Amino acid sequence: MLLCALVDRRQRFIAALQPGFLAALLMLVIQFLLGMYVNLFVTIPTNHPGAKPPEYFSGVAQSVFWSITQSGFIFLILHAAFGLVIVVGAAVLLVQGIQSRTRSLIITTSVGAFGVLVAALNGGSFLNYNEDFSSMIMAAGFAVAMISYVFGLYVTAQSPSVSATQ
Numbered sequence: 480m481l482l483c484a485l486v487d488r489r490q491r492f493i494a495a496l497q498p499g500f501l502a503a504l505l506m507l508v509i510q511f512l513l514g515m516y517v518n519l520f521v522t523i524p525t526n527h528p529g530a531k532p533p534e535y536f537s538g539v540a541q542s543v544f545w546s547i548t549q550s551g552f553i554f555l556i557l558h559a560a561f562g563l564v565i566v567v568g569a570a571v572l573l574v575q576g577i578q579s580r581t582r583s584l585i586i587t588t589s590v591g592a593f594g595v596l597v598a599a600l601n602g603g604s605f606l607n608y609n610e611d612f613s614s615m616i617m618a619a620g621f622a623v624a625m626i627s628y629v630f631g632l633y634v635t636a637q638s639p640s641v642s643a644t645q
Contacts, residue, residue, distance in 0.1 A: 538607045572591060597617075601617040
């Protein structure tokens with residue numbers, strides 16, 4: 480009886496991940512489009528709070544705070560704020576992946592969260608130092624997260640627990 484309850488709980492966690500993966504993929508595509516707009520049409524000043532900081536992480540925090548609250552560039556505001564939402568979403572997916580107690584989903588959500596974190600930190604690094612390689616690393620983090628979440632969507636679609644609940 481207890482074993483059946485644990486299996487049912489695990490299957491619920493796996494089933495809950497599928498819409499989470501789909502939502503993450505959609506958010507990443509929207510974020511990509513916002514980022515491309517910012518990259519092509521917004522000139523970020525090189526002198527703003529957080530620019531060229533003596534310490535990286537405090538500079539990132541200042542730069543992101545500036546970009547959301549004081550920059551005045553609507554697409555930069557949307558890109559930075561939505562990036563924070565995506566970081567929280569990746570953390571939620573990671574917790575759900577761990578709760579599923581399924582190795583492939585734990586790895587998938589961990590790699591996805593890593594990709595999101597790499598992209599986010601390099602977005603902050605771009606604000607800090609205005610270097611093109613930060614933008615390239617941000618794009619690489621995006622690609623890692625996308626591939627990971629597509630794989631997670633595939634794994635959950637193949638799971639018998641997801642098929643049985645639909």
